[in-house]
Amino acid sequence: MQTMRALTYDRVRDPWESSRGLRLTDEPRPELDESRDPGDGDMALVRVRFAGFCGSDRGIWSRQAFGDMILGSLAEEGKDRRIVGHEMLGEVVAIGSRAAAARGIRPGDAVSTESHIVCGECYPCRAGDTHVCARDRIIGISMDGCFAEYIKLPAKALWPTDLSRIRPEVGAVQEPFGNAVHACTQVDLAGRSVAVFGCGTIGLFAVLIARGMGARQVIGVEPDPRHAEMARALGCDAVIRPDLARIGPESWRHDPDVRRQVRELTAGVGADVSMEMSGFPGSVNNAVKSTRRGGHVVLFGIKSGDLVVEDFDRIVLDGLTLHAVVGRRIFGTWEVTRRLLEDPSNGVQDAIWNVILDRGQGTIVPIEGFDPQAFERVIREHPKAVIRFAG
Ligand SMILES: [Zn+2]
Numbered sequence: 001m002q003t004m005r006a007l008t009y010d011r012v013r014d015p016w017e018s019s020r021g022l023r024l025t026d027e028p029r030p031e032l033d034e035s036r037d038p039g040d041g042d043m044a045l046v047r048v049r050f051a052g053f054c055g056s057d058r059g060i061w062s063r064q065a066f067g068d069m070i071l072g073s074l075a076e077e078g079k080d081r082r083i084v085g086h087e088m089l090g091e092v093v094a095i096g097s098r099a100a101a102a103r104g105i106r107p108g109d110a111v112s113t114e115s116h117i118v119c120g121e122c123y124p125c126r127a128g129d130t131h132v133c134a135r136d137r138i139i140g141i142s143m144d145g146c147f148a149e150y151i152k153l154p155a156k157a158l159w160p161t162d163l164s165r166i167r168p169e170v171g172a173v174q175e176p177f178g179n180a181v182h183a184c185t186q187v188d189l190a191g192r193s194v195a196v197f198g199c200g201t202i203g204l205f206a207v208l209i210a211r212g213m214g215a216r217q218v219i220g221v222e223p224d225p226r227h228a229e230m231a232r233a234l235g236c237d238a239v240i241r242p243d244l245a246r247i248g249p250e251s252w253r254h255d256p257d258v259r260r261q262v263r264e265l266t267a268g269v270g271a272d273v274s275m276e277m278s279g280f281p282g283s284v285n286n287a288v289k290s291t292r293r294g295g296h297v298v299l300f301g302i303k304s305g306d307l308v309v310e311d312f313d314r315i316v317l318d319g320l321t322l323h324a325v326v327g328r329r330i331f332g333t334w335e336v337t338r339r340l341l342e343d344p345s346n347g348v349q350d351a352i353w354n355v356i357l358d359r360g361q362g363t364i365v366p367i368e369g370f371d372p373q374a375f376e377r378v379i380r381e382h383p384k385a386v387i388r389f390a391g
């Protein structure tokens with residue numbers, strides 16, 4: 001059996017409660033063989049070139065998120081190791097017969113992938129809401145992922161990518177970029193004032209997209225000085241720096257100083273659209289408190305736990321609209337994503353490469369000699385890291 005290198009979580013050697021990081025391991029290389037498994041007719045085998053390291057991968061690395069899903073799915077499959085990773089750009093090396101006929105995908109094609117593998121049969125899927133499929137599986141969490149030299153996937157999840165228009169390192173981050181596109185397409189942003197609460201990877205993408213979609217004003221809210229600087233470089237008119245030492249990062253209450261500054265920057269009105277991208281309860285309250293009457297709050301960051309919303313009555317009495325965003329619309333969001341990245345006039349792709357990925361300096365990490373300690377420094381110092389498996 002042929003093997004391949006992969007980054008894995010091992011439930012036996014690395015108990016969830018007392019370990020961190022991922023291991024570089026040799027795993028069986030997946031194959032397509034329709035004579036043995038007719039289901040392979042719908043599958044594709046992809047050689048991974050670049051794989052993005054996501055915020056959720058940080059959660060797995062530090063064992064703060066997705067433990068239940070990983071351990072539960074491993075137990076179901078009777079396996080000990082999960083290959084992590086769900087953001088990628090790769091090259092099709094083999095394609096099942098039905099998939100080839102139905103989709104026209106051929107060996108040699110460059111592809112990214114939607115990370116949610118949806119059933120297509122459940123009620124939300126049939127209603128057209130496949131991004132909230134009731135039986136979805138997530139690559140690199142509830143099935144093996146793309147931190148590997150090869151990945152076998154249902155061909156229906158693949159997203160062909162034109163490498164003459166999108167550089168492969170940026171192609172590998174289309175999936176998280178798509179999260180931000182999904183958030184930024186909840187409301188028409190043209191001519192609006194938009195405040196982005198939390199300028200991590202997705203928040204930085206949102207700043208770029210809001211600009212690209214014609215927002216009148218983009219305000220960032222970000223405590224980290226380097227991320228704040230990036231938010232400015234990507235098009236924020238102003239970046240508010242909350243003083244976490246004063247309010248405490250764990251406080252769930254809003255920061256009156258943030259609210260005051262957003263209002264000052266918007267002629268006393270408040271933001272038309274607030275986007276919560278940080279995942280801290282206090283940030284949700286900042287977003288709600290900084291939105292004008294009749295405005296919109298887009299919620300993306302919060303992924304776990306309970307939350308106290310201050311003065312909930314004001315949401316009703318101010319006529320706010322709350323939007324909760326998960327994943328990407330499949331493939332409506334991807335179509336918008338492609339247009340934003342392929343259009344050189346908006347500068348979006350260049351900004352991702354030059355600013356967020358810092359032209360690859362320190363952000364593109366080869367799998368050869370993968371060192372967990374060194375990698376931890378990379379993900380601490382950069383909003384986005386991309387692992388290079390080939391090319
Ligand atoms: Zn992701």
Ligand SMILES: [Zn+2]
Pocket residue numbers: 118119120121122123124125126130132133134135136
């Ligand atoms: Zn479904």
